[in-house]
Amino acid sequence: MLNEKNDKKILTIQDISCYGQCSITVALPIISAFGIETAVLPSAVLSTHTSGFSGYTCRDLTEDLPAIREHWEKEGIYFDAIYTGYIGSMEQLEYIKEIIDSRLKPDGLVFVDPAMADNGEFYPAFNQEFADKMSELCKIGDYILPNTTEACYLLHKPWKPDFSKEEILDMANELSDFTKKYVILKGDNHIENKLGTIVLDKNSPSSTEIVYNDKIDYISHGTGDVFASAFVGSSLIGKSPSKSAEIAGEFTKRAIEETVGDPNHRYGVKFEKVIPHLYDLL
Secondary structure, eight states, rough: OOTOOOOOEEEEEEEEESSSSSHHHHHHHHHTTTTTTEEEEEEEEEEOOSSSSOOOOEEEEEGGGGHHHEEEEEEEEEEEEEOOOOOOHHHHHHHHHHHHHHEEEEEEEEEEEEOSTTTTEOOOTTHHHHHHHHHHTTTOOOOOOOOHHHHHHHTTOOOOSSHHHHHHHHHHHHGGGGGEEEEEEEEEOOSSSEEEEEEETTTOOGEEEEEEEOOOOOOTTTHHHHHHHHHHHHHHTTTTTHHHHHHHHHHHHHHHHHTOOOTOOSSSOGGGGTTGGHHHHH
C-alpha cells in the first residue's frame, strides 16, 4: 500500500490471541499496511491474552515448529526479515534460532522484541531463567526492542518506575552487548508528559538519540506490540531507526487516543482506526 515496489517478505513469530489486540493480530495488519508481505508462525493459540482475563485456554504449538521449518525448506521459502515477539517457552527459543538460521536470506534482518515483562514484573509463566535464554536470541538480532522492565531482566538490574536520563542511556549502552546493530529501548519517562525511545547504533554509540512523543496517561495491553510492528514496518520500507521510532511512537499514541474514554475497551488499543493515517505519518 505504501510502497508499490517493496516486495520484501517478513515472517513474524509470536502467539495468536484470538481475542485481544496483541501479538500476531496486531503485527499482521500493521506490517501489511506498509505494503510488506507478512507471513506468520504462531507459537501458541490463546482464547484471549493473559492480561485482565481469567480462565483463558492455551494451545502450545512448540511441537509444530520443526515440521513447519522442514516444509518451508522443501518449498524453498526464505524471508527478508524475521520479527519475533511473545515466545511461549525456552524450547521454542531454540527452534526459532534454527528457523532464523535456515530461512532468513543472507542479507536479511532480525527484529527481536523480548516480550516477557512490563511494569517491573514478568508476564505469567516467565522468570529470570527465561530472560537469560531470551538474551541469547537477542544477540542474533539486528534490532532489539525491550521496554525498561525487560532491559532490567536482561541486564540483571533492579527495575524502578523512573530512571534519569543518564541511567536510561547507560542501560542502552549496556544493552549493546545484546544486539548485532541497534538497541531500541522503550519507556524513557524522565521528561514530564513525554515518552522517550532510545535509539542506539552499536557501531556508533556517540550518535545515540532519544526520540520523544507526547505521553498519554493511559495503560493498556498490547501497546508494545503496536509500537514494535509499526517500527518494523517503517524500517523495512527504508526509514532510519530514529525516524522509525518516531513513526511508531506517534502511531501508538494516536491508537491510544482513539481508545481513551471507552471503558469497555481495556484489552488493547484501537490501532485499526489509525492505519488510514499511516500516509500522514510517513
